[in-house]
Amino acid sequence: TGPLVLLGIETSCDETAASVVRQAADGTVEVLSSVVHSQIDDHAAYGGVVPEIAARSHVETIDGVVKRALVEAGCDWSGLDGVAATAGPGLVGGVMVGLSYAKGVAMGRGLPLVAVNHLEGHAVSARLGRPVAYPFLLLLVSGGHCQLLEVRGIGDMSRLGTTLDDAAGEAFDKIAKAMGLGYPGGPALERLAATGTDAGAERFDLPRSLLGRRDCDFSFSGLKTAAARLSQGLETEADKADLARAVQNAIARQLAERSVRALDLFSESHPDLDRPAFVVAGGVAANATVRARLTAVAEARGFDFVAPPMAYCTDNAAMIALAGAERLRLGLTSDLAVAARPRWPL
Ligand code: KG4
Ligand code: ZN
Numbered sequence: 001t002g003p004l005v006l007l008g009i010e011t012s013c014d015e016t017a018a019s020v021v022r023q024a025a026d027g028t029v030e031v032l033s034s035v036v037h038s039q040i041d042d043h044a045a046y047g048g049v050v051p052e053i054a055a056r057s058h059v060e061t062i063d064g065v066v067k068r069a070l071v072e073a074g075c076d077w078s079g080l081d082g083v084a085a086t087a088g089p090g091l092v093g094g095v096m097v098g099l100s101y102a103k104g105v106a107m108g109r110g111l112p113l114v115a116v117n118h119l120e121g122h123a124v125s126a127r128l129g130r131p132v133a134y135p136f137l138l139l140l141v142s143g144g145h146c147q148l149l150e151v152r153g154i155g156d157m158s159r160l161g162t163t164l165d166d167a168a169g170e171a172f173d174k175i176a177k178a179m180g181l182g183y184p185g186g187p188a189l190e191r192l193a194a195t196g197t198d199a200g201a202e203r204f205d206l207p208r209s210l211l212g213r214r215d216c217d218f219s220f221s222g223l224k225t226a227a228a229r230l231s232q233g234l235e236t237e238a239d240k241a242d243l244a245r246a247v248q249n250a251i252a253r254q255l256a257e258r259s260v261r262a263l264d265l266f267s268e269s270h271p272d273l274d275r276p277a278f279v280v281a282g283g284v285a286a287n288a289t290v291r292a293r294l295t296a297v298a299e300a301r302g303f304d305f306v307a308p309p310m311a312y313c314t315d316n317a318a319m320i321a322l323a324g325a326e327r328l329r330l331g332l333t334s335d336l337a338v339a340a341r342p343r344w345p346l
Helices: 040-046 051-073 092-109 118-128 168-178 185-193 221-232 237-269 288-300 318-329
Strands: 004-010 015-023 029-038 082-088 113-117 136-141 146-153 156-162 277-281 304-306
Touching: 004 051, 004 092, 004 318, 015 051, 015 318, 029 051, 029 118, 029 318, 040 051, 051 092, 082 092, 082 118, 082 318, 092 113, 113 118, 113 318, 118 136, 118 146, 118 277, 118 318, 136 237, 146 237, 156 237, 168 185, 168 221, 168 237, 185 237, 185 288, 221 237, 237 288, 277 288, 288 304
Parallel strands: 004 082, 082 113, 136 277, 277 304
Antiparallel strands: 004 015, 015 029, 136 146, 146 156
């Protein structure tokens, strides 16, 4: 078959996003537009995302965001081969807004509808920047998820490990909140950590959870409690910066240590692959210290480390459009009756 041009829509959390992506028959991907309207200002005063405010804001902005994505792509409705939208998991009031909009477009324009799992979007996000061959090992680290997955193809993944409590992004957010930093916490904590020193960070004794366990799971709640307690006695900005750096180092270290097991399992089940890819995706993939740690373990095990371009680490619709194109190519389209799902494990 020929090239496919997909409109993608993402509304599962606090960004209203739309994008037009073209996938050539040989798999080459071109992002024609990617519009992201962040609601951060609407939620900042509450220190986190308020579902009702998010849903209302999606309703107000979705139409303008989609139209802008079409204009920026130089594309009108007739140039589309299909429309893809996140159908879950996420805040269901928001998911319904984007999914309903996509259903309207599909019905009105006679286009195929593709319901996309948000996590599957993150899973293909690295392919927006460069080709990545299946199968690959994926570390998905976002605000809601922390999982290691073997990705054999679209709709064909198995989980090697997951978090027993908080997600990595959630740990960043909660610790940042305890330290009085802004929302979202990840980027704020990374900025503060940059002004601290590793020598200063070392004086903080943070737990190394699950060390030595022979599985691929994660746990951040011990680290969160310890960091919140340590943050209380701090006198100066410099002390705070050192603690931020210690927290960031500890999260990055655990992500790397636990990934090593999955890298070994993946290698055992694919002995024929020459330099397979180890892909990190999701908001936490934007963190430079996390990337550096993961690059080191990937290199040591003979994997090619791949991260999406920065703009496609956090939530966006280009990844949803691409997952939609890959699904459409396989004939994996959805019925107009498809429902929004608050929970939807891969
Ligand atoms: O993928 P994403 O935009 O939304 C979800 O699907 O959850 O991820 C958002 C998460 C938040 O927890 C945010 O604090 C974290 O990613 N994050 C970061 C950074 N940028 C975003 N964490 C650490 N360092 C960053 N630079
Ligand atoms: Zn996400």
